Each structure stands twice: as C-alpha cells, then as structure tokens.
Amino acid sequence: MATCFVIQPFDSGKYDKRFQDIYKPAIEAAGLEAYRVDQDPRVLVPIESIEKGIRQAAICLADITADNPNVWYELGYAFASDRPVVMVCSEERTGKKYPFDIQHRSIIPYSADAPSDFDRLRESLTAKLKAIIERNEVLDQIAESDPVTPIEGLTQVEVLVLAVIAGEAYMPNNAVAVNGAKRDAERAGVTNMGFNLAVRKLTTKKFVRVEELWDERDGESYNGLAVDEDGWKWIEANESMFVLHRQDKKKEEDIPF
Template identity: 40%
Template sequence: MVDTCFMIQPFDGGRFDKLFEDVFDPAVRATGLEPYRVDRDPSASIPVDDIERGIRDASVCFVDLSVDNPNVWFELGFAIAEKKDLCLVCAKGRDRYPFDIQHRSVISYSSESPRDFKDLSDKITERIKALLKKQENVERVSLPEVTAPRSGLKSHEIACIATIASEVSGLEASISNYYIKSEMEKVGYNSLATQVSLRLLLSVEYISMRTEADQDGDPYEVYALTSSGWDWVAENIDRLNLKATTRNNRRGYSDFGTNPDDEIPF
C-alpha cells in the first residue's frame, strides 16, 4: 500500500487547483508520498467517512490555511485530534491563526513570481521529509504505567528529555510546551506526566525554559536542553533506541512495555 499525504485545502476549479497541480502535488511526490484528494478518489462514497479514513491512514497531512474555508478547518481539526503530523502553509497577508495553530510551524508563501513557487515547493518537500524522518525515529508505543528509575530518571522523564533531544538541533533551539505534550501523548503519556517531567528536568537543570510571545502577544513556554541535558543523553545513549522504525510499522503499536528493561523508543 502506498503511503499517502492527505491534502487539506480549498478545491475551487481555479487558483487552489492550479496550486495543487503546479506546486503542492509535485512537492509532496518528491518525498515519496502519494498526494490524496478525496474528491478525486473514485471509491469514495460517503465524503465525511472517507475524509476521516483518509486522514487516519495518511502518513502526513498537508494543509493550506490561506482562506477561511469550513471544510479546511473541519479536516484540520480532525487531523489535530488524530495527532497527525502536519505540513502547514499559508499565503502571506493572514494576520492571525486560531489558538491550536499559533504555536505550530507554518510555511508562509507569496505568489509574486515563479521563483516564489519554487521556493514554496522546496520548503514543502523539506518539511515533509523532516516529518517522515522524525516518524522513523519515534514509534507510537504502549508504555507500562510503572517502571523502575534509570540513571536517576523515571521512564516518563526519560521520554520527555528524549522527545526534546530528538526535536532540537542544539543549545539554542527550543520547542513549545504544546508540542512536547503532543509528542508525549503519542508515546502514551498524558498532560500531567508531561508537566511533572518538565518540572523535574528543570529542577536538575537538564532543560531550560523561557517565555516567548505569539503573534497576538500572548506568552507561552518553550524548552531547550542544557549542556548538562546533552551530557545526560550522551552518557545514557545505550538506553535510547536509535534504530529507525520502518514506515510500515509507523501506525501500529510495538511490543514495548512488556519488559522493564526495554529501551525507550527514541
């Protein structure tokens, strides 16, 4: 079965269909995924059911936020609820996004010249490839409720520090509380486990926290690994699973959790 990218955008027989044909479709195909449009699926019979199934089955969802289209917001909301990885784009000129989008990475694009579309295509391909690479390194797993401490940290704390380490590229890079919580939920931990883990990691100075402002001026927390945090990762590298997960396994659950000595899946 071909892995798909579910396309969430207006389809108007005009501008947005041209964008799909000329930019979005080839950019997605360059990643090895098949762009899926439910309106072009001859087997689709009940649109809402087929949309939900298409989103669930997709490796990644692509979303164009340029206009307020009710179908786009419905499909995006469902994709967020399903915790799907998203490649978000938006034409320049939009002033603000809904709260659930504000802390996410959005590719802003203009359409003043052909080079703008080439730049947009390259960024879409790069973003989706990055999402797929992350998926190859982080499995969705079912974790035990209680496990023994390892190197001074409990399993949920290890999962938290590994989540941050897998998403940032150095001491200056950081990710939001919202994103960490979302990734922790994918490996079986709820919001309370995430917040407790963050506070503990702050107290032992493995991570740092600072406050940034979104486009409306509202504050939100971002976290980064400290030098001590990276040292902990290096010292405990044998406890972290560095093997890539095959794409066919991406949507399933592994056998992790049956043994307290299992590796943390990052």
C-alpha cells in the same frame, strides 16, 4: 505507502496548481503518498472518506491561507484525531488572526511572488515531513524499551519528552511550544501527568529550559521548551538509540526498522 492527507480549498485554480507543483512533489520527496479526497475515484460519500482519510493518514498537510469552512473542519478533525499536522500559510492572508485553536502552533509561512518562493516552500515542506517521520520512528523505538529500567540515568518518559523537544527544534537553541510538545508526547503514549513530571525533572537536571516565546501574528507571549547544553550532550552520547537517517523506501514492502 503511508499517506499525507492534504487539506486545502479545491478551486480549479491557484490552490490546485499549488497542490500539483508544490505539495505533491514535496510530499512524495518525503516518501509519502499525497492524498486529496476529490481526486480519489473510489469516493462515494465525501465526508465519510475525508474523515477516514484523515484518521488513516500518517501526517496531514493544511494550507490555511483562506478562511475556507471545509479547511477549518478538516483541520479540526485532524487535531481531534490526534494526527500530526503541518500547516502552511501564504502572505496573501493579511490582517487576519488565526482561530484560537491554532494560535501558537507551528505554521510555515510562504510568499507567492516568484517561482523561487515556491521552491523554498517545497524544500521546507519535505524537510518538515521527513523530520516528523523520523521523530515518530524515534518515539516508537523508545516506547518499545523497558519502561522501568532507566536509560543512562533517564526514565523512558524523560527520554521520550527529551526526544520530542529535540526533534521539533529546527536549530539546537530553538524552543518549541509547550502545548505542541505535550501533544506529541501524548501521541507517543505519555500521559499529561507523565509529561509534566518529566519536564520538571529534565529542567532540574538542566537538560531542558523554559523560555517565553512571542507570537508576532497575534502579539501574545506563550511558554516554550528548549533542550539545554547538557541535554544535547546526553543526546550526542546516546545517539545510537535515535534514528538519525531514513533508508530509501524503494521496495514496496520496506519497513523502517
């Protein structure tokens, strides 16, 4: 089973409880194995096991509420290893700016005031993890197509970039950060130049639009990308090429294709 590497403080307290009560169930509901290096009896050299675990993980989940040096190191290593990362942050983190490297990245905020807050966080995490898995399956499927033959008027790279932007949006009109979309496209094999050219062509065709987004945490604006109405119409007309749902992986050797 694919793993989700969990990055958080180990405190024998509230963070360990959140792992057991929230993160682990949410990860398992998404069809992944929740992995924490401190709970692996096979680990002899923690730092080597941490780096290996991150590299081999399908996704990493990081709680960045506390300014914990181990959390920042592991999160930085996950970014450097080009792993998909889901970040969560409690409202307990007040009056603190995020490090520059994670500004403008998607972060799921959560409250820790009542059990219902944790229920919402658990549901949000499962939905986000499933969305990333499904998006990656779509990108793998598109990447295996003929890179030369146009797909209903779009090149393979244009389809990949369109799928990345659409897959990241929670709602049809939502925009996603340009840098985040570029990282996801690069993970699917698109070069920096390929991404820039695809965005230019998609905006010319009015499949994608550029929006200015606002980061309330840092009081700064940044560029975002959103799928326009014509882009959604193209996706709907060609939905057979996209993975729209996942089969339950009840068998040990289930493979998503």
